[in-house]
Ligand SMILES: Nc1ncnc2c1ncn2[C@@H]1O[C@H](COP(=O)(O)OP(=O)(O)O)[C@@H](O)[C@H]1O
């Protein structure tokens with residue numbers, strides 16, 4: 001349904017082109033739940049904004065993003081507005097900055113629905129009530145302003161707003177990061193249930209692998225704007241290949257096992273736009289070899305649908 005091919009994003013800063021996303025390719029099918037993971041600054045949000053043509057004017061986006069075969073990167077802003085919301089909806093980390101503080105929740109729903117469907121205000125309100133019910137919020141919330149709701153309720157409203165248009169793809173960019181842990185769980189369950197009911201494809205962006213374990217069907221790991229590993233979820237957690245994925249997994253804490261020392265990945269992620277002649281993870285990699293500093297590893301399929309960019313692995317024989 002969604003095909004991303006060689007997506008590259010760079011920003012023009014003081015006459016220099018700083019590349020923050022490099023040749024990212026993947027596919028998303030109906031009913032799929034793909035988790036995009038990586039530390040802060042790895043290009044997760046930039047990638048989502050690039051798909052939706054929502055990046056700042058100093059951004060240059062190259063490559064291809066096709067939705068049902070139609071190239072999105074060539075659409076005019078007017079054409080793109082018809083796709084956004086209706087076909088691809090986004091839920092951001094901070095619901096307060098996505099909702100308009102001077103409009104009631106009702107106004108948000110009516111405006112959103114009437115922009116995309118030829119319906120009366122009465123029908124829009126009916127759909128708004130149904131959408132709120134699906135996220136377990138009482139319809140009395142329609143008369144309220146965003147500041148009168150809790151953080152968890154605001155995020156539920158955002159999800160209801162995104163899903164009331166019945167999009168084919170929901171992009172959720174760290175939707176629970178700003179919420180406390182008990183509310184996080186409710187929001188994740190909600191996304192999981194709604195996804196099952198509607199078969200919407202979900203692109204879930206997070207730096208939290210515990211969430212991925214619970215929600216995703218596939219995992220894609222980004223580092224310094226490049227794909228390091230992509231695998232079905234079970235395979236990823238059972239048999240992670242890339243040293244960076246293994247380092248991320250090593251930082252997970254489990255309540256089932258004996259408490260252990262908190263782990264962190266040694267060193268820092270690279271500076272924005274840093275150029276590498278070899279593997280970008282080389283400065284922090286515990287498994288590096290001499291070749292890693294000078295030769296860039298290419299992405300290889302090491303087992304069925306399991307791709308890794310690392311010199312430690314060879315392409316599986318087909
Ligand atoms: N408008 C912008 N101008 C310049 N650099 C940007 C801009 N937006 C994001 N970046 C840089 O792009 C990189 C990736 O950012 P982002 O996608 O937000 O990371 P994350 O994986 O945490 O979501 C970061 O280094 C960030 O500083």
Ligand code: SF4
Nearest residue numbers: 279282285292310311
């Ligand atoms: S290519 Fe080398 S440096 Fe990069 S992750 Fe693999 S072993 Fe480590």
Ligand SMILES: [Mg+2]
Nearest residue numbers: 044045046174
């Ligand atoms: Mg982000």
